[in-house]
Amino acid sequence: MKPVLGIDFGGTSVKFGVVVGTEIVSSPAPIPTQNFEGSEPLIEEICQVIETVKAEYPELAAIGAGVPGFVNFEKGIISNLTNVNGWKNIPLKEILTQKTGLPVTVDNDANAMAYAEWKLGAGQGYENLVCLTLGTGVGGGIIANNQMLRGANFGAGELGQTSIDFRGRLGTYGNSGALEEYIGNREIIQEAIRFYKHAGESKTAAELTPADLSKLAAYDDETALQVWDWVAEKLACTLMNCCYLLNPSAFIIGGGISKAGDLIFNPLREKLEKSLTGPHLDNLQILPAKFGNEAGIIGCSAIALEEAEKS
Amino acid sequence: MKPVLGIDFGGTSVKFGVVVGTEIVSSPAPIPTQNFEGSEPLIEEICQVIETVKAEYPELAAIGAGVPGFVNFEKGIISNLTNVNGWKNIPLKEILTQKTGLPVTVDNDANAMAYAEWKLGAGQGYENLVCLTLGTGVGGGIIANNQMLRGANFGAGELGQTSIDFRGRLGTYGNSGALEEYIGNREIIQEAIRFYKHAGESKTAAELTPADLSKLAAYDDETALQVWDWVAEKLACTLMNCCYLLNPSAFIIGGGISKAGDLIFNPLREKLEKSLTGPHLDNLQILPAKFGNEAGIIGCSAIALEEAEKS
Numbered sequence: 001m002k003p004v005l006g007i008d009f010g011g012t013s014v015k016f017g018v019v020v021g022t023e024i025v026s027s028p029a030p031i032p033t034q035n036f037e038g039s040e041p042l043i044e045e046i047c048q049v050i051e052t053v054k055a056e057y058p059e060l061a062a063i064g065a066g067v068p069g070f071v072n073f074e075k076g077i078i079s080n081l082t083n084v085n086g087w088k089n090i091p092l093k094e095i096l097t098q099k100t101g102l103p104v105t106v107d108n109d110a111n112a113m114a115y116a117e118w119k120l121g122a123g124q125g126y127e128n129l130v131c132l133t134l135g136t137g138v139g140g141g142i143i144a145n146n147q148m149l150r151g152a153n154f155g156a157g158e159l160g161q162t163s164i165d166f167r168g169r170l171g172t173y174g175n176s177g178a179l180e181e182y183i184g185n186r187e188i189i190q191e192a193i194r195f196y197k198h199a200g201e202s203k204t205a206a207e208l209t210p211a212d213l214s215k216l217a218a219y220d221d222e223t224a225l226q227v228w229d230w231v232a233e234k235l236a237c238t239l240m241n242c243c244y245l246l247n248p249s250a251f252i253i254g255g256g257i258s259k260a261g262d263l264i265f266n267p268l269r270e271k272l273e274k275s276l277t278g279p280h281l282d283n284l285q286i287l288p289a290k291f292g293n294e295a296g297i298i299g300c301s302a303i304a305l306e307e308a309e310k311s
Numbered sequence: 312m313k314p315v316l317g318i319d320f321g322g323t324s325v326k327f328g329v330v331v332g333t334e335i336v337s338s339p340a341p342i343p344t345q346n347f348e349g350s351e352p353l354i355e356e357i358c359q360v361i362e363t364v365k366a367e368y369p370e371l372a373a374i375g376a377g378v379p380g381f382v383n384f385e386k387g388i389i390s391n392l393t394n395v396n397g398w399k400n401i402p403l404k405e406i407l408t409q410k411t412g413l414p415v416t417v418d419n420d421a422n423a424m425a426y427a428e429w430k431l432g433a434g435q436g437y438e439n440l441v442c443l444t445l446g447t448g449v450g451g452g453i454i455a456n457n458q459m460l461r462g463a464n465f466g467a468g469e470l471g472q473t474s475i476d477f478r479g480r481l482g483t484y485g486n487s488g489a490l491e492e493y494i495g496n497r498e499i500i501q502e503a504i505r506f507y508k509h510a511g512e513s514k515t516a517a518e519l520t521p522a523d524l525s526k527l528a529a530y531d532d533e534t535a536l537q538v539w540d541w542v543a544e545k546l547a548c549t550l551m552n553c554c555y556l557l558n559p560s561a562f563i564i565g566g567g568i569s570k571a572g573d574l575i576f577n578p579l580r581e582k583l584e585k586s587l588t589g590p591h592l593d594n595l596q597i598l599p600a601k602f603g604n605e606a607g608i609i610g611c612s613a614i615a616l617e618e619a620e621k622s
Contacts, residue, residue, distance in 0.1 A: 151558020247462020279464030
């Protein structure tokens with residue numbers, strides 16, 4: 001199997017990994033995005049990393065980039081990059097193809113994660129699958145009829161933007177009740193502060209990260225358990241909606257919050273069992289993701305390899 | 312093009328149509344379902360209709376049934392039939408194939424409607440499409456990647472069961488905030504009664520059918536307009552969720568409520584424009600269905616013909 005370079009655009013840095021199958025055989029140093037004004041100098045720097053990788057892996061078969069934000073997958077154009085300025089309608093695929101001579105794909109990072117789990121991870125063998133990543137934001141990717149579901153303009157799978165309350169908290173795009181406004185990392189912390197305050201305990205944001213809440217709940221801290229139940233209630237609503245719309249066989253859940261494990265998975269299963277029936281509940285699996293932070297790099301590499309082999 | 316017999320199972324009657332393309336060339340008399348105890352005698356009666364049709368159309372190519380409720384499309388088994396007793400796990404495809412010797416398909420009626428609109432109606436040419444039917448219940452069918460999206464257990468497209476409020480009205484399956492509990496026919500009438508009461512007018516359910524509400528709104532009746540806006544708000548939430556999950560190019564809306572036309576379409580468009588952006592809003596079409604009550608018969612005939620030609 002030939003090596004592929006995966007490039008993972010994050011909010012603070014661009015990470016690299018030379019991937020063979022599911023193994024990252026080399027990890028060139030990340031580039032901090034804050035150091036760059038606009039896209040051009042950053043792309044220059046990325047191209048230098050690519051040149052170094054090509055020198056080390058002359059059989060490099062393709063380059064796959066995963067980016068947070070909207071992407072035209074077909075044309076490889078980044079519409080916008082979440083949390084990074086100066087990235088509007090950047091034809092990254094064209095630029096990198098011209099500079100490197102290699103086949104390039106550019107995809108949304110949550111799609112890349114979903115692809116990694118579907119083809120190589122916890123979702124192998126499922127023809128209808130929803131992947132979620134729970135972190136600062138809530139992202140997702142959908143497999144239906146054994147294909148990636150990208151939608152008309154490559155915007156499908158935005159689970160974090162779907163509503164759980166038509167009169168609810170306002171999302172980034174004017175979307176009331178956006179799930180992300182409830183169970184994004186920061187929002188969970190804020191909710192936890194409220195729960196503890198209500199319980200008569202004053203705790204700071206720094207004491208109530210999802211990792212802290214997991215530890216507290218592991219010691220049967222009643223308030224922490226309530227917070228996780230509160231999170232599960234919101235997440236269950238969106239997963240239920242996915243079930244009625246898409247009737248998947250499995251949900252694969254990754255990202256920081258998913259590390260809470262049974263604290264989130266158990267109430268989630270319980271709530272879904274109460275709100276689904278028959279074909280929507282039969283054999284439904286809720287599984288933790290196989291890959292962690294490397295899901296994006298592995299996924300976009302796998303997509304790049306598949307696309308390169310098609311053409 | 313060969314004739315196909317479409318059979319549309321309703322809550323009160325089973326309707327028939329001999330279909331050639333989009334034309335219903337013959338409509339045998341419907342069978343009222345209330346007259347029958349259990350499935351067997353009703354199926355017997357249906358088979359008699361089929362025999363008559365076969366005598367008149369010896370070139371009959373296939374039989375397609377559309378049913379309200381959950382169906383295993385592959386096996387042609389009806390899990391349950393909404394509003395009709397004695398229909399649990401009925402292998403209708405097998406029974407009708409054995410009795411008639413013709414290829415038979417059995418599908419959910421909302422899927423049949425979606426198929427009709429996609430292949431022959433308002434949705435022609437769209438590769439990513441969501442169809443809705445707004446009546447006593449709220450049904451739906453999804454086309455993604457230019458294929459029917461049926462899901463793992465053929466339960467996809469149940470838009471009426473998706474939630475618009477995680478703490479909302481309880482749906483049939485324990486699903487809080489189910490859209491159908493807000494904008495089903497009966498629920499709209501109840502809401503209208505409340506709106507008029509609040510405005511100081513006492514009106515009965517019989518005076519506030521969706522047709523009445525359309526007429527009132529057409530005369531700029533402020534309260535009726537408020538009711539339609541209230542309906543549009545709920546529907547917009549579910550359509551928005553479809554956009555973020557599926558990123559379709561178009562919604563096709565049929566069923567009784569859709570006859571309200573611009574009264575529902577205009578506020579719907581306005582609300583979607585406020586809660587969607589970029590790839591989710593670009594070129595998004597919201598279109599009335601081409602077919603009316605005959606959508607089910609035309610759709611399940613078209614599905615039956617396609618399946619028959621495959622095998």
